[in-house]
Amino acid sequence: MTELITQLIINGFVSGARYGLVALGFALVLSVSGYIHFAHGAICLIAGYVFYSLWVQLAMPWPVAGLGTMAAGIALALFAYLAVYRQVPRKSAHGVFICALGMMIFLENSAQLFWGSESLSLRAGGQGASYLIGQAVLTDIGLATIVTAIALLAVMVCFMRATRTGRAMRAIADHRDMANVVGINVQRITIVAFVISAILAVPAAVLAGLDEGLVPHLGTELILSAVAATIIGGIGSLSGAVIGGLLIGIVQNLAAGWLPTSWMNSITFLAMFMFIAFHPSGLFGKKLTQVEV
Amino acid sequence: MRRILKIAATALAGGVALASLPAAAQDKPDAYTIGAMLQLTGTAAASGVFQQNGIAIALDEINADGGINGTPLAIVTEDQGCNPRIGVNAMNKLVHVDHVPASMIGCSGVSLAAAPIAERSDVLLLNAGAVSPALANASPYLLNSIPLANQQAKVMVDYAINTLNLKKFAVYYRNDDLGHDLNEFLEQEIPRQGGEYLGSASYDTTATHHAPQITRLKAMQPDAVFAATLGNETGTILKQSFELRFTPVWVGYSGFENSTTPRIGGEAAEGQFYTVNSSSDESGNMYPEAKHFYDEYQKRFDKSPSAVGYIALQYYEATHLLADAMRMVDSAKQPMTGDNIRKALLKLDGFKSVYGLTSFQENGEVLKPIMVKTIKDGKFEDVKLYTNEEVAGL
Numbered sequence: 001m002t003e004l005i006t007q008l009i010i011n012g013f014v015s016g017a018r019y020g021l022v023a024l025g026f027a028l029v030l031s032v033s034g035y036i037h038f039a040h041g042a043i044c045l046i047a048g049y050v051f052y053s054l055w056v057q058l059a060m061p062w063p064v065a066g067l068g069t070m071a072a073g074i075a076l077a078l079f080a081y082l083a084v085y086r087q088v089p090r091k092s093a094h095g096v097f098i099c100a101l102g103m104m105i106f107l108e109n110s111a112q113l114f115w116g117s118e119s120l121s122l123r124a125g126g127q128g129a130s131y132l133i134g135q136a137v138l139t140d141i142g143l144a145t146i147v148t149a150i151a152l153l154a155v156m157v158c159f160m161r162a163t164r165t166g167r168a169m170r171a172i173a174d175h176r177d178m179a180n181v182v183g184i185n186v187q188r189i190t191i192v193a194f195v196i197s198a199i200l201a202v203p204a205a206v207l208a209g210l211d212e213g214l215v216p217h218l219g220t221e222l223i224l225s226a227v228a229a230t231i232i233g234g235i236g237s238l239s240g241a242v243i244g245g246l247l248i249g250i251v252q253n254l255a256a257g258w259l260p261t262s263w264m265n266s267i268t269f270l271a272m273f274m275f276i277a278f279h280p281s282g283l284f285g286k287k288l289t290q291v292e293v
Numbered sequence: 294m295r296r297i298l299k300i301a302a303t304a305l306a307g308g309v310a311l312a313s314l315p316a317a318a319q320d321k322p323d324a325y326t327i328g329a330m331l332q333l334t335g336t337a338a339a340s341g342v343f344q345q346n347g348i349a350i351a352l353d354e355i356n357a358d359g360g361i362n363g364t365p366l367a368i369v370t371e372d373q374g375c376n377p378r379i380g381v382n383a384m385n386k387l388v389h390v391d392h393v394p395a396s397m398i399g400c401s402g403v404s405l406a407a408a409p410i411a412e413r414s415d416v417l418l419l420n421a422g423a424v425s426p427a428l429a430n431a432s433p434y435l436l437n438s439i440p441l442a443n444q445q446a447k448v449m450v451d452y453a454i455n456t457l458n459l460k461k462f463a464v465y466y467r468n469d470d471l472g473h474d475l476n477e478f479l480e481q482e483i484p485r486q487g488g489e490y491l492g493s494a495s496y497d498t499t500a501t502h503h504a505p506q507i508t509r510l511k512a513m514q515p516d517a518v519f520a521a522t523l524g525n526e527t528g529t530i531l532k533q534s535f536e537l538r539f540t541p542v543w544v545g546y547s548g549f550e551n552s553t554t555p556r557i558g559g560e561a562a563e564g565q566f567y568t569v570n571s572s573s574d575e576s577g578n579m580y581p582e583a584k585h586f587y588d589e590y591q592k593r594f595d596k597s598p599s600a601v602g603y604i605a606l607q608y609y610e611a612t613h614l615l616a617d618a619m620r621m622v623d624s625a626k627q628p629m630t631g632d633n634i635r636k637a638l639l640k641l642d643g644f645k646s647v648y649g650l651t652s653f654q655e656n657g658e659v660l661k662p663i664m665v666k667t668i669k670d671g672k673f674e675d676v677k678l679y680t681n682e683e684v685a686g687l
Contacts, residue, residue, distance in 0.1 A: 118552070
């Protein structure tokens with residue numbers, strides 16, 4: 001029993017870290033721009049496919065493949081913001097949401113057209129290492145996911161506190177109009193937020209490609225968990241997004257030990273709905289008076 | 294006056310001549326059209342391209358051979374996304390817009406959803422890929438040209454218990470009609486054959502991360518896990534299981550046979566077993582019809598038999614089966630309806646197909662030899678053939 005619980009907790013940390021990685025980029029864009037950037041999941045997916053093409057098919061060294069992937073992700077993120085979201089009036093909450101959803105569907109179907117429907121993996125079975133914690137197993141990808149999530153969160157926290165751009169982002173998230181008044185270039189800072197979210201998508205995509213493989217509907221899977229993590233962690237809090245992800249991962253996996261495993265996704269959204277109903281500001285978010293989308 | 298009478302008489306004679314033409318010649322269409330509802334998108338889309346290619350090869354051969362007794366055969370392809378809701382829309386379109394008398398189909402949930410529509414619309418459905426046990430007796434208008442999962446599972450369990458000496462089984466299944474039905478079947482079948490059913494775990498059809506379920510299966514400590522999975526997921530499941538140091542013997546059915554299983558599974562896929570309808574005879578020689586198909590596939594699409602697997606062959610055969618049945622109906626000068634095509638298919642007793650001798654049964658199932666296969670050095674290899682008689686005797 002102890003071995004089972006230990007393994008489920010370790011699995012939970014790994015899943016949670018993956019959700020947190022995706023949620024980090026999503027939460028950043030949401031807090032700075034107010035846009036529910038659903039297409040972030042599809043950008044993660046496309047980043048994974050591009051990395052596969054560059055690293056596996058074209059056999060480029062991984063740093064070069066990584067840079068190429070970042071460039072592709074940034075291009076897509078900027079397209080999403082400049083060509084799609086910005087064209088919709090800010091007051092039209094439904095319009096932006098539908099555009100974001102439409103972009104996600106478009107990108108996922110484009111990925112299927114270009115790369116096909118068969119599962120693609122960055123690494124075949126048996127090529128990795130694993131470590132024992134007691135009798136429980138932590139894979140090398142699992143460890144890398146946890147470490148990457150914590151490291152990127154630390155980098156983002158330092159960035160938001162210690163850099164001018166980061167402080168500007170916090171100001172915009174706090175009060176957009178006032179940030180404008182004090183001379184912050186809201187447009188430029190928003191663009192930077194989209195660029196950073198695309199950069200953050202790359203490690204999430206690569207780790208997913210190494211562990212789970214790439215399938216066209218992976219983007220939807222990633223973004224739904226990221227949305228739940230962001231809400232649970234608190235809108236406006238990057239730490240909250242990652243911690244929310246970890247919580248979801250642990251609860252999901254512990255539940256899988258006893259409940260039918262087909263309930264796992266339901267548990268995620270049940271937790272999210274409970275937070276919306278009883279604690280809408282989430283664990284670390286600011287108290288909500290008006291939700292801007 | 295005489296001239297007017299002459300013209301009238303000529304016109305009357307011409308009308309009588311036209312009316313006396315055989316009715317069949319007036320009713321003969323420019324082409325006979327059937328449907329193909331394939332999984333071109335969705336979670337099972339990896340097999341869609343193989344379905345399409347198998348059908349394309351068969352269609353060219355049929356029309357090169359004169360079509361349906363001189364009338365070309367046309368196929369309208371619709372995407373069903375392996376989703377019953379989309380499948381119903383596709384079925385309705387084929388019935389009400391294209392007016393097809395028959396259609397090929399795949400995916401268990403889609404087939405079960407489309408069957409009632411087929412029955413009330415007099416359209417014959419020929420399932421060449423879905424294997425849920427519930428497809429037997431689902432409808433008189435649904436015939437299955439692939440051994441259903443219960444037939445395959447009987448063979449696999451028999452081989453696992455009596456040859457591999459595995460006794461304790463867990464089941465990992467896809468959370469859809471096929472997975473549920475197969476798990477329920479195995480819950481009875483494994484003890485019936487002398488094994489122990491320890492329990493099961495399931496996964497959502499869109500899941501890509503299987504660690505929680507693998508952990509649960511590992512805690513059951515089975516000798517073997519029966520994977521009621523689809524080809525696109527099997528390799529990932531094997532890989533993640535191996536990386537979590539859970540290494541039972543994985544056994545399965547035809548869903549294993551997909552190029553992604555050894556490609557993604559890698560070392561984890563080596564030495565696992567599954568069943569599939571066999572295109573080789575007892576001596577291990579491929580039937581000539583199957584060899585012809587794989588040679589043609591290689592020529593047109595540049596893929597080896599191992600990369601193609603069985604699904605393309607299934608739909609190639611299904612297209613030929615429907616064409617043969619339609620030729621029988623046309624030769625008998627009967628209307629080309631779903632019911633007449635169904636009766637013709639049931640009459641094709643012991644026909645020589647790409648799998649040797651095959652017969653349809655009244656409950657909609659088909660009897661075909663089943664091969665136990667394994668994965669060795671990244672390739673699918675034959676291990677043991679179960680003949681029609683052996684399968685029926687289990």
